[in-house]
Each structure stands twice: as C-alpha cells, then as structure tokens.
Amino acid sequence: MTHGTLWKGAASILIDFSAWTSTHGIPHIGLANARWLRIFWIIIFVICCVMFVYQEALILIKYFSYPVNVDTALSFGERVYPAVTICNINAYKLSLAKAHPDLGKLINAYTNESTNADFGFETTTYDKQLRATRWMNLMYSNLEEYDKTNKIAYTYDDLVITCTYNTESCNETEWKQYNDPYYGRCFTFNYDGGKKSSRAGPLYGLSLVLRVNQAEYLPWAQSAGITFLVHEPSDHPFVYTSGYYAAAGSASSVGIRYISKKKLSAPYSDCTDNGSEQKIYYETNRYQTEACVRSCLQDKFTATCGCFDPTYEYLNGSAEFSSCYKGTKGDTSKNIVCMEKITDSDGVNGFDINKDCDCPQSCTDCIYKMTLSTAYWPAIKYTPTECVNPVPGHIYWAPKDDKKACKEWYKSNTVYLEIYYERMNYQALTESEAYAFLALVSDTGGQVGLWLGMSVISVIEFGTLFVLLLCYCLTRPKEAYLPQFDDTDEQKQREWQRKMQLKLEKENNRKLSAGSLDSIYNGKDVDLPPAIQAAN
Structure with missing residues (x-):
C-alpha cells in the first residue's frame, strides 16, 4: 500500500465522518461545495477552538490552585477547661542565686563594671541586659541541677497565695511542676485535662493571687509580674514564645474563647x-x-x-x-x-x-482567643487576706503586723489573675475544597458545548473515528481507483465532458426513436376504427 492510497482512504473516512458527526462546524467544512465557503468555516472553527483552549486554561489554573472554603460551625455546651501554665518573670531568687558559683559571678559582673569584660558586656544598658540574660539561659542545665538541693527557683508556696477554681479552693496537688530554661520553675494547672467548665464567667474559672516579691529579682530583670500561657493540656507549654504578662500591682481578667481549626493537607496546603x-x-x-x-x-x-x-x-x-x-x-x-x-x-x-x-x-489546631482587661490591685479600701492572717515564712513587709505596710507591699509585689470562659459557645473552622473535580468536569463540558457544540456523544463519535482510522491502517487496503481523489482537475473536466456527451447522445437517440414512429405512415391519412356503439 502506497502513501497515496493510505491518504485517499483516510480522507474518504474523514469526509464521511464530517457528514454524520454531531460536532458543530465540522459538517460545514466537509460538505461545503465551494472553496471560499470551506475556508470560512475553517476560520470559524479555529477561532472557536482557540476560545475553548483559553477558557479551559483558566479553568485548569483555577483547579490546580486548589482553592478552599472555610466552613464555620458554632456549637454550645460543656467544654474541657484548658491548661494554664504560670511562671514568675524572674527565674531565680537573688538571695540564693548569689551562692551559685557561676550565676553569682554573673550577678557581680553585671553590677560591677570593672569585671564585665569576662562576660562580653557592652556599654549599652539594653545590650548588657540581653547578654546577661543569654548567659543565665546557657547556665540552665547547671542551675537546674543546683536547684534540686538549694531551691533557688520559686516554689509553689513562694508563688501562689490563693487559688480557686469553679468557686472551690485548689491546692498544690492540682498543679504540675515544669522547669523552663527562661523562667525557672513554672506550674501547670489542669495538666491532665480532667477539669471541665459548663458555665461562663470569672466565678467559674481559675482565680489566683500570686506573689512576685521584687526584692528577690535579678538585676537584669526588666519587668515585674508573672507570665502565663493558656494551652491545650496535651501541648508542651512554650511560655517564652507564646506567653502573656500580668503586671505586678494589677488585676488581670482574661476571658477566653475556644476555636478549633482544621486545614486540608496537601495539595491544598503544606500543613x-x-x-x-x-x-x-x-x-x-x-x-x-x-x-x-x-x-x-x-x-x-x-x-x-x-x-x-x-x-x-x-x-x-x-x-x-x-x-x-x-x-x-x-x-x-x-x-x-x-x-x-x-x-x-x-x-x-x-x-x-x-x-x-x-x-x-x-493541620489541626486548638486556639484559645483571649480578651484581656486590667484594673488597679488591690483597691484602696480592700485589705488582702494575707494582711490579716500572714503566712509564716512569707512576710516580706515591715512591721510584720502593719496592715498598711502590707497593702503597700501588695501594690508592687502581687498579681491578681483570673482566667475563665467568657462564653460557652465555640467555633469550629473547617476547610473544604472550593473547586472539586466534578466542578472541573462540569465547567469543561459547558465550555466544550458553548464553543464547539460537543457533548459526550461527540466524544464517542471521535472515538469511533479513531477506531475506524486504526482499523483502516491495520487492514492495509489494496490499490483502488477513487476518481474524487485520483483524477486531476483536467481529468475531471474531460470526464465531465464525456458524461455530458453521453447524456446528449442519449437525448438524440430518444428523439430519433420518436421520429421513426412517424415515418411508418409517411404522412398518409389513416382511417380510425369505428366508435363503440352503445348497447340497447
């Protein structure tokens, strides 16, 4: 089989396909009886194909950008109370820290400028403070070991004066000790997630009166108060990174709202x-x-x-x-x-x-959104319980039985902190795919139908055409004479003239046959047979 024969057969199949396909435009191209008309429809078809490709590209770009929707659900009901970790901003007690061989040298070097070269202190106060803090942090392993026997970090009794949760008193057994490299010894409430809240408001949350005792602060401590973190009980408390301050001499009221987030993983995000x-x-x-x-x-x-x-x-x-x-x-x-x-x-x-x-x-995250408000603490007319009944070993004012001196000490050395659910409804934010595969198929079908007039039937037709062409090539048809493809224009013209000559000859023969019938009578009159008589 020659290439010419293969092309002739394939072209015949394609022309036949143009006659029965349901795709718009192609029948006009295949069946056009004038060259200019065929060119016109080819241009129209190409323009429609270009528009379809452009629109389909926009659809694919949208799909592969993997857009998402964020669905919000509001729920109401009992909630697990979060874990609360508290630390004194000052990591170690000054009076005991001086006895540590390395930390004591750091304290002396910080306060005595003549020896600051050993620690690389700069003349700028802020840089000096940062340097001292960095040195203390690097001593963490040594200080943690030293604290086991010398208690240079704050104990629970050093830090907590009173504790109540859900209108009931709480004690040290409900707190878990946690050693932090930046804040020394910290304490976590509800570390096991066993406590729950069913009502909103300060009365049903955690209320604390905390002691900071600024007289024991290290010389590079810039702020006075406590730092706290509200987190999931199962999470590691990164207080230094995510914690909040509650200042000494103030009452801090923290209302929390629970928000859960669920993101879609790859390919919608890299979570x-x-x-x-x-x-x-x-x-x-x-x-x-x-x-x-x-x-x-x-x-x-x-x-x-x-x-x-x-x-x-x-x-x-x-x-x-x-x-x-x-x-x-x-x-x-x-x-x-x-x-x-x-x-x-x-x-x-x-x-x-x-x-x-x-x-x-x-991908999954639990967030406690906080609303913080502060007030002066303690009020002028208020007398703290500790000023009435001092705790032995924790009396830091003088004279010890002077309530006025106690209240003055309270203004600079204590913190009132309450953490509670400000409302019991909570949000659940869940991501869902905004442009699914079915939407892609639907939009693609719409564009194909709009610009090319195609449907699923049209796709099947093109599949049938492919099968026909494949079978035609595999069966290797023999050489055949196909006038519509084999003849040149001159041959087609001669063939048309030959057909017209044959047609003319047939017409003349018909006329000659009619003329021979008239010649039988040679122009003579012939009597007609008698008419049929009506019966009586």
Missing part, C-alpha cells in the same frame, strides 16, 4: 499532623510547629557551633556534642556569638528558618 523529616527532641503528644523549629535550631547549633544550646531540648546521653556553656572563662562568649548569628539572621545573608527548617504548620 501536616504527622510531623516532618525534622527530628523532634521535645516530648509532645501531637505535632507542634514550635517544637519542630526549636529542634531544627538545635541541629543548626550543633552543626555550626559544635555544641548544643541547653535552653533547647537535645538528645540526653549523647556524647557527640557538649553544651555551649563552657563556664565563665571558657569559650562561652564565642559560642554565644556563633548562636546569635543563627538566631538573629534575617534569612538574606544567613540561616533562614522558614526555608532551611522543614517545619510546616499543623
């Missing part, structure tokens, strides 16, 4: 609930982005500085790296500079935490 390739050093019951980021920073410290930061979790028992704290005379200052280059990098000329750490956001 995850199953963690990432980054190894997490924190013990958490679920994936937390902050734990991942801190673990990533720890890996960066060990890789760049050759030591780990004690303020971040690390693999205990690993001898591969030692602490970045090398004592007051070692390489601690050099390690601090190395770590600050990482943590203070803007991502342009150095480490970019958003790009270099594989720490996506979590």
Whole structure:
C-alpha cells in the first residue's frame, strides 16, 4: 500500500465522518461545495477552538490552585477547661542565686563594671541586659541541677497565695511542676485535662493571687509580674514564645474563647499532623510547629557551633556534642556569638528558618482567643487576706503586723489573675475544597458545548473515528481507483465532458426513436376504427 492510497482512504473516512458527526462546524467544512465557503468555516472553527483552549486554561489554573472554603460551625455546651501554665518573670531568687558559683559571678559582673569584660558586656544598658540574660539561659542545665538541693527557683508556696477554681479552693496537688530554661520553675494547672467548665464567667474559672516579691529579682530583670500561657493540656507549654504578662500591682481578667481549626493537607496546603523529616527532641503528644523549629535550631547549633544550646531540648546521653556553656572563662562568649548569628539572621545573608527548617504548620489546631482587661490591685479600701492572717515564712513587709505596710507591699509585689470562659459557645473552622473535580468536569463540558457544540456523544463519535482510522491502517487496503481523489482537475473536466456527451447522445437517440414512429405512415391519412356503439 502506497502513501497515496493510505491518504485517499483516510480522507474518504474523514469526509464521511464530517457528514454524520454531531460536532458543530465540522459538517460545514466537509460538505461545503465551494472553496471560499470551506475556508470560512475553517476560520470559524479555529477561532472557536482557540476560545475553548483559553477558557479551559483558566479553568485548569483555577483547579490546580486548589482553592478552599472555610466552613464555620458554632456549637454550645460543656467544654474541657484548658491548661494554664504560670511562671514568675524572674527565674531565680537573688538571695540564693548569689551562692551559685557561676550565676553569682554573673550577678557581680553585671553590677560591677570593672569585671564585665569576662562576660562580653557592652556599654549599652539594653545590650548588657540581653547578654546577661543569654548567659543565665546557657547556665540552665547547671542551675537546674543546683536547684534540686538549694531551691533557688520559686516554689509553689513562694508563688501562689490563693487559688480557686469553679468557686472551690485548689491546692498544690492540682498543679504540675515544669522547669523552663527562661523562667525557672513554672506550674501547670489542669495538666491532665480532667477539669471541665459548663458555665461562663470569672466565678467559674481559675482565680489566683500570686506573689512576685521584687526584692528577690535579678538585676537584669526588666519587668515585674508573672507570665502565663493558656494551652491545650496535651501541648508542651512554650511560655517564652507564646506567653502573656500580668503586671505586678494589677488585676488581670482574661476571658477566653475556644476555636478549633482544621486545614486540608496537601495539595491544598503544606500543613501536616504527622510531623516532618525534622527530628523532634521535645516530648509532645501531637505535632507542634514550635517544637519542630526549636529542634531544627538545635541541629543548626550543633552543626555550626559544635555544641548544643541547653535552653533547647537535645538528645540526653549523647556524647557527640557538649553544651555551649563552657563556664565563665571558657569559650562561652564565642559560642554565644556563633548562636546569635543563627538566631538573629534575617534569612538574606544567613540561616533562614522558614526555608532551611522543614517545619510546616499543623493541620489541626486548638486556639484559645483571649480578651484581656486590667484594673488597679488591690483597691484602696480592700485589705488582702494575707494582711490579716500572714503566712509564716512569707512576710516580706515591715512591721510584720502593719496592715498598711502590707497593702503597700501588695501594690508592687502581687498579681491578681483570673482566667475563665467568657462564653460557652465555640467555633469550629473547617476547610473544604472550593473547586472539586466534578466542578472541573462540569465547567469543561459547558465550555466544550458553548464553543464547539460537543457533548459526550461527540466524544464517542471521535472515538469511533479513531477506531475506524486504526482499523483502516491495520487492514492495509489494496490499490483502488477513487476518481474524487485520483483524477486531476483536467481529468475531471474531460470526464465531465464525456458524461455530458453521453447524456446528449442519449437525448438524440430518444428523439430519433420518436421520429421513426412517424415515418411508418409517411404522412398518409389513416382511417380510425369505428366508435363503440352503445348497447340497447
């Protein structure tokens, strides 16, 4: 079979297809009896195809952008009370911290400018404060071990004066101790999630009177009060990152509202609930982005500085790296500079935490939105219970039995804090796909029908055409004479003339046959037979 024969047969099939397809435009092209008309319909068909491709491209761009809807559901009912972690802003008691060999040197160096070169203090007060805080944080492992026997951090009795929850008193057994590298010893209420709230308002939440005792503050502590964090009981409390302050001498009323968020995972977002390739050093019951980021920073410290930061979790028992704290005379200052280059990098000329750490956001998140209001504490006419019945061992004013002196001390050294649900209804925000695959199919069908007049039947027809062409090629048809494809224009013209000649000859023969019948009588008159007589 030659290429010419293959093309002739295929063209015949295509012309036949144009006669019976339901796709608009193609029949006009195939059956046009004039060249200009065929060109006109080809132009129209091409324009419609271009418009369809353009519209379909917009549809595909929309689909592969994976848009989402956020569905909001409001519910009302009993809620689990959140965990509340509280810490004194001052990590360690000054009177006891001075006895620590390294922390005592830091305190003396901070207050005595003649020895500040050992710790790399700058002349600027703010830089000096940051440097001292960084040094203390690096001592965390040593201070934590030292605190076990010397109690330089605040105990529960040092911090909490009174505690009530849901109109009932609470005690130390309902709190869990937590050691924080920035704030020393902290305490978490409702750490197991066992307490629930069924009513809104301050009376049915947690109310605390807390003691800060500024006389025991370290010299680089800039603020006085407590820091607190409201979080899920199963979450690790990152108080330094997400906590809030409650100032000394004020009453802080915190109304909370619960909001749950559920995002769609890939391909709609890069969130995850199953963690990432980054190894997490924190013990958490679920994936937390902050734990991942801190673990990533720890890996960066060990890789760049050759030591780990004690303020971040690390693999205990690993001898591969030692602490970045090398004592007051070692390489601690050099390690601090190395770590600050990482943590203070803007991502342009150095480490970019958003790009270099594989720490996506979590898909499922529980948020406690807070409304904070403050008032003066204590009121002028109010006499705190402790001023009437002082607690032995915690009397810090003089004279001890002077209520006025007690109230003055309270103004600068205590905090009133209440945390409660301001309403019992809560929001559930859930993402859903805004443009599903069925919508893509529907819109594509609409565009095909609008611009090309096609339907599912048309698609089947094109499938049938493909099968016919395939079968035609596979069966390898023999050479055949197809005048509409084989003859040239001159041959077609001669063939048309031949057909017209034959037609003319047939017409002449017919006329000759009629003329021979007349010649039989030779123009003579012939009598007609008699008429049929009517019967009597």
